[in-house]
Amino acid sequence: MSRLLRSFPGLSAYAVFYLVFLYTPVLLLPLFSFNEGTIVAFPIKGFTLKWYAELAGQEALLRSLLNSVIVGGVSAVLATSLGLFAARAYVRYRFTGREMSEALVMLPLVVPGIIVASSFLVLFLSVGLKPSLTAVILGHTFLTVPFAVAIMKSAFDEFDPSLEEAAYDLGETVIGTFRRVTLPIVAPGIVSSLLVTFTVSFDEFILAFFLAGDQPTLPVYIWSQIRFPAKLPNTLALGSCLLAFSVLLLITAEYFRRRSAKRT
Amino acid sequence: MITLRSEASQGMALSAPATLYVGLLVAAPLGILVVYSFWTQTYVSIDRTFTWENYRLAVEDPLVRHLLIRSVWIAGLVTAATVALAYPIAYFIAFRTRHKTLWLLLITIPFWTSYLLRVFSWKLILGFNGVLNSALMTVGLIEEPLTFLLYNEVAVVLTLAHAWAPFAIMPIYVSLQKIDRSLLEAATDLGCSKLERFVRVTLPLTVPGIIAACLIIFIPTVGDYVTPALVGGSDGKMIANLIQVQFGAANNWPLGATLSLMAMLAVGLVAGCFVLLSNLLARRIR
Numbered sequence: 001m002s003r004l005l006r007s008f009p010g011l012s013a014y015a016v017f018y019l020v021f022l023y024t025p026v027l028l029l030p031l032f033s034f035n036e037g038t039i040v041a042f043p044i045k046g047f048t049l050k051w052y053a054e055l056a057g058q059e060a061l062l063r064s065l066l067n068s069v070i071v072g073g074v075s076a077v078l079a080t081s082l083g084l085f086a087a088r089a090y091v092r093y094r095f096t097g098r099e100m101s102e103a104l105v106m107l108p109l110v111v112p113g114i115i116v117a118s119s120f121l122v123l124f125l126s127v128g129l130k131p132s133l134t135a136v137i138l139g140h141t142f143l144t145v146p147f148a149v150a151i152m153k154s155a156f157d158e159f160d161p162s163l164e165e166a167a168y169d170l171g172e173t174v175i176g177t178f179r180r181v182t183l184p185i186v187a188p189g190i191v192s193s194l195l196v197t198f199t200v201s202f203d204e205f206i207l208a209f210f211l212a213g214d215q216p217t218l219p220v221y222i223w224s225q226i227r228f229p230a231k232l233p234n235t236l237a238l239g240s241c242l243l244a245f246s247v248l249l250l251i252t253a254e255y256f257r258r259r260s261a262k263r264t
Numbered sequence: 265m266i267t268l269r270s271e272a273s274q275g276m277a278l279s280a281p282a283t284l285y286v287g288l289l290v291a292a293p294l295g296i297l298v299v300y301s302f303w304t305q306t307y308v309s310i311d312r313t314f315t316w317e318n319y320r321l322a323v324e325d326p327l328v329r330h331l332l333i334r335s336v337w338i339a340g341l342v343t344a345a346t347v348a349l350a351y352p353i354a355y356f357i358a359f360r361t362r363h364k365t366l367w368l369l370l371i372t373i374p375f376w377t378s379y380l381l382r383v384f385s386w387k388l389i390l391g392f393n394g395v396l397n398s399a400l401m402t403v404g405l406i407e408e409p410l411t412f413l414l415y416n417e418v419a420v421v422l423t424l425a426h427a428w429a430p431f432a433i434m435p436i437y438v439s440l441q442k443i444d445r446s447l448l449e450a451a452t453d454l455g456c457s458k459l460e461r462f463v464r465v466t467l468p469l470t471v472p473g474i475i476a477a478c479l480i481i482f483i484p485t486v487g488d489y490v491t492p493a494l495v496g497g498s499d500g501k502m503i504a505n506l507i508q509v510q511f512g513a514a515n516n517w518p519l520g521a522t523l524s525l526m527a528m529l530a531v532g533l534v535a536g537c538f539v540l541l542s543n544l545l546a547r548r549i550r
Contacts, residue, residue: 015356018349019370022429025385026374028395032388040388041398086282093275101283107290110480112487112531114504115524118511119293122300122521142289145282203378206489210511219380226384226494239381250376254369 029243033236040232051237061238064221068202071133071217075140076198082141083148083193084186090149091156102149109146116143117210124211131213139207144197151196151257155189188256195253199246218242300521310518318522328506332526335503336534338417338492339485342424343478349425350432350477357433358440368437375430380490386423387494390414415497423491432477439473440466471546478542479535486531503527 033052037045055061089095090102108116116139124135163185167177183190205219212220222238225231301318304311322328357367374382389395390413397409413419443466451461489504496502503523510520 011352011356011360014352015361015367018353021426022371022374025382025389025426026377028385028389029381032395039393040391041393041395042402043398082282082285086279089275089278093271093278095272095275095279098275098279101279104290105282105286107286110483111290112484112504112527114487114489114507115528116293118507118520118524119297120289121511122517123293123296126296138289142286145286149282199376203376203380205378205380219378222378222380222384235384239378239384242381243377246377247373250373 026243029236030240033233033240035233038230038233040236051233052241054234055237055241058234060216061218061221064216064218067133067212067215068218071136071140071208072198072201074137075144075201076194078137078141079144079148079197080152080190080193082145083152083197084190086145087149087152087156088182091153091159092161105149106146108143113206117207120207121210131211133212133215135211135213136208136215136217139211140201140204143204143207144200147196147200148193151193152186152189154257155186155192159185188259192253192257195249195256199249199253203242203246297521297525300518301525303518305516305518318519319526321519322522322526328503328523328526331501331503331506332530334501335486335527336530338420338500338502339482339488340534341417341421342428342485343482345421346425346428346432346481347436347474347477350429351436351474354433354436354440354473357437368434371433372430375427379427382427383423383491383494386419386426387414390419390422390495414495416499417496419495419497420491420500420502423495424485424488427491428481428485431480435476435480436470436473439470439476443469468546471542475539475542478538482538483531483535486534487527 032040032044034047034049035044036048086101086105090098120135120139120142121131124131124138129135129138159182163181164177167181168174172180203219204217205223208217208220209223216224222235225235225238300310302314302316304313304315304317353371357364357371361367387394391397392409392411392414394414396413397406400406401409447465447469448461451465456464486502487504488502489508492500492502492505496505504527507520507523507527510516510523
């Protein structure tokens with residue numbers, strides 16, 4: 001093995017270079033959000049927090065933030081509930097059509113966004129649902145189901161079915177067993193799924209762009225701001241807040257996922 | 265006394281809500297798109313008489329053909345670039361480092377930040393008065409800003425290769441990780457050089473991972489809207505931008521529906537051919 005390790009000496013250097021490539025665009029936003037100059041270019045003019053301070057007073061921004069939180073929260077709960085039951089079925093039971101069903105729920109991951117967005121818009125309008133937060137929620141639930149299923153499947157994978165059997169034998173009902181045995185054990189997985197699906201919804205742009213109508217979510221609001229060079233520093237500050245928030249959520253989600261894996 | 269239903273029906277009942285929800289939201293929009301594609305837009309309303317007019321327009325219009333071909337072409341370039349750049353990293357994580365979890369985490373974190381913002385950031389990096397140009401000028405490497413950085417195909421490919429990185433690394437990493445290490449030792453014992461061993465053992469065994477990575481990247485990329493809109497300029501526009509115009513400014517939904525379906529068809533055809541070809545190729549190598 002160690003012989004294998006020493007081959008290709010350039011590979012470690014490449015890996016480090018690749019990380020720089022991955023992180024440069026992500027770290028650039030926070031770096032320039034503290035820049036006093038309004039143009040995003042070197043040299044940096046000086047340190048300021050005023051772009052952040054200005055964010056607090058912008059009503060349209062705060063409203064779109066609220067919209068995003070609502071959409072993210074509701075979609076996360078819906079997708080996680082769907083994912084919870086489906087994942088349990090996939091891990092625990094053998095039934096006809098299981099593989100097809102498993103493949104189907106993963107489909108939203110690979111359909112091009114513009115096709116989902118345009119077809120949902122047409123569908124929703126034909127059944128009388130105007131572009132609104134409800135429409136975005138339905139769309140985001142669709143998009144986030146695969147994430148919920150994947151996370152819940154790994155939570156159930158670690159779950160020992162004999163615990164449930166023991167509960168049945170001791171006289172618990174099906175619902176009682178689920179509530180008092182199954183649910184507490186997979187709870188960290190549920191938290192992790194909620195956080196991940198929330199993050200995906202919170203960052204999603206193209207569906208919301210088509211379906212939000214006059215109730216923009218945060219990415220749609222940012223899209224409308226990108227076009228104005230004068231708003232650039234504020235957009236950078238806002239973007240930096242979002243980056244920090246997403247990473248924080250993800251680290252929390254990862255913590256809970258690990259805990260759920262360790263528990264059994 | 266509880267009556268436990270049979271395993272099969274319980275499993276079906278539990279998975280039904282998710283399956284129905286996703287299934288319905290795949291089938292219904294698709295059906296509606298097909299129906300719309302045979303209608304036509306008159307100024308304010310929709311004419312519901314059956315017609316092939318949209319398809320005729322889409323096939324005959326050189327712009328549509330051009331954008332479709334370019335979308336597939338750019339998506340192909342993006343896929344090739346992303347997989348080629350990602351393979352060594354996946355190899356590195358699978359064989360060369362002990363901190364696998366840390367590296368995997370490091371690679372996935374950027375992916376969880378807003379896609380829109382990452383693309384926007386590339387625009388700032390590559391722009392005329394942007395980060396890269398100003399940095400190079402401050403250091404004194406160039407006298408004038410480079411103009412070939414932004415608003416072209418290369419910018420689109422670079423940005424998307426960045427955006428899709430973890431999607432390529434993960435499947436390849438998984439297939440590398442699955443390789444039985446004794447096969448590699450056997451190859452060395454039988455006199456393979458390192459390069460030979462890689463080409464004849466490691467690479468063929470990771471073909472499933474490479475195919476998975478290619479599909480995961482190629483399919484959504486054909487329909488990408490944000491990147492061509494922000495960094496593509498007029499040279500880098502793709503089919504999604506035209507579709508969006510039909511649903512937005514041009515207000516021609518039937519044509520938009522037709523274009524969506526054609527984009528999907530193109531994706532399906534190319535992806536299908538790709539899977540067939542790569543399977544044949546993989547069998548050849550072995």
